[in-house]
Amino acid sequence: MNEVIEENERLRRERDLLRRRLAEVEENFVRTVSDSQQEILARNEALAVANSQLQELDRMKDAFLSMVTHELRTPLTVISGIAEMLETGIYGSLTPSQEDNIRQITAQAARLRQLVNDLLDLSKMEAGMMKLRLEFHDPRALIDTVIGQLITFAAQAGVILVSTVPEGLPEVSCDGQRIDQVFVNLVTNAVKFTPNGGQVTFSAESAGDFVVFCVTDTGKGIPEDALPRIFDKFYQVQSSTESGARGTGLGLAIVRHIVELHGGQVSVESLVGKGSRFCFTLPTRDHFRHLH
Numbered sequence: 001m002n003e004v005i006e007e008n009e010r011l012r013r014e015r016d017l018l019r020r021r022l023a024e025v026e027e028n029f030v031r032t033v034s035d036s037q038q039e040i041l042a043r044n045e046a047l048a049v050a051n052s053q054l055q056e057l058d059r060m061k062d063a064f065l066s067m068v069t070h071e072l073r074t075p076l077t078v079i080s081g082i083a084e085m086l087e088t089g090i091y092g093s094l095t096p097s098q099e100d101n102i103r104q105i106t107a108q109a110a111r112l113r114q115l116v117n118d119l120l121d122l123s124k125m126e127a128g129m130m131k132l133r134l135e136f137h138d139p140r141a142l143i144d145t146v147i148g149q150l151i152t153f154a155a156q157a158g159v160i161l162v163s164t165v166p167e168g169l170p171e172v173s174c175d176g177q178r179i180d181q182v183f184v185n186l187v188t189n190a191v192k193f194t195p196n197g198g199q200v201t202f203s204a205e206s207a208g209d210f211v212v213f214c215v216t217d218t219g220k221g222i223p224e225d226a227l228p229r230i231f232d233k234f235y236q237v238q239s240s241t242e243s244g245a246r247g248t249g250l251g252l253a254i255v256r257h258i259v260e261l262h263g264g265q266v267s268v269e270s271l272v273g274k275g276s277r278f279c280f281t282l283p284t285r286d287h288f289r290h291l292h
């Protein structure tokens with residue numbers, strides 16, 4: 001009988017000991033969890049502060065860029081205006097070397113103005129401030145307008161512009177001026193990177209509720225590893241800059257922003273030595289009917 005009582009007593013002590021240990025483990029566990037929670041909270045707070053500082057810096061950078069580009073516009077307009085007047089000879093005739101210098105001033109001022117306008121457009125789009133004037137346009141008419149604008153520029157580079165756009169495609173919803181800007185950027189690139197004797201072809205076809213527009217050249221092409229970054233701002237393929245082609249790397253970033261603002265998508269295919277094809281889509285009336 002005593003043995004049973006003793007055994008009982010021993011088991012009770014063991015149980016108490018185990019309970020105490022369990023309580024200790026629990027307490028430790030709770031403390032560790034709460035310590036880590038506090039650490040996570042503290043780190044989260046630090047992250048939030050860093051994040052808001054970064055956002056503020058980013059906003060300041062954008063505001064600064066937009067302010068500087070605005071401020072550059074006025075003096076540029078004045079410089080171009082005066083240079084153009086001098087060029088006409090209304091202030092007296094010019095020697096050949098003066099004429100040459102003035103021509104350079106107007107050309108460089110025009111480049112600078114283009115750059116300033118590109119930077120302003122990009123900062124407006126990145127801030128979500130660009131408004132579109134949407135209307136329905138005939139795809140063929142859009143392309144004919146661009147060809148009219150750029151045929152001489154292309155011919156000077158020995159490149160012909162060809163349209164294979166059929167009649168009767170559905171009208172697309174777009175801001176005509178902005179889509180013109182998209183085409184001008186694509187065609188300027190196509191001509192810039194296509195050697196004398198090449199061709200740039202415009203095509204368009206219906207695809208579901210969209211029309212797909214493509215600009216295809218027979219130029220130098222783009223290496224495969226560069227394709228994923230080609231629409232990033234300031235990105236240029238190194239061989240293009242080495243070969244002396246001018247530019248800033250803003251054109252395709254603007255193209256992508258404008259197309260996406262319209263609800264379309266951009267894409268590119270290219271083979272080095274064969275040529276490149278840039279395509280983008282724009283919604284037709286059916287697209288909006290199916291939305292409702």
Ligand SMILES: Nc1ncnc2c1ncn2[C@@H]1O[C@H](COP(=O)(O)OP(=O)(O)OP(=O)(O)O)[C@@H](O)[C@H]1O
Nearest residue numbers: 189190193221236237240247248249250251252276
């Ligand atoms: N049709 C093309 N053929 C070959 N390379 C191209 C073509 N279009 C674009 N690229 C490559 O993509 C780069 C980026 O083009 P993007 O139009 O953005 O800039 P850019 O023409 O260099 O400068 P910007 O358009 O600002 O004057 C070009 O520098 C060039 O390396």
Ligand SMILES: [Mg+2]
Nearest residue numbers: 189247251252
């Ligand atoms: Mg360009």
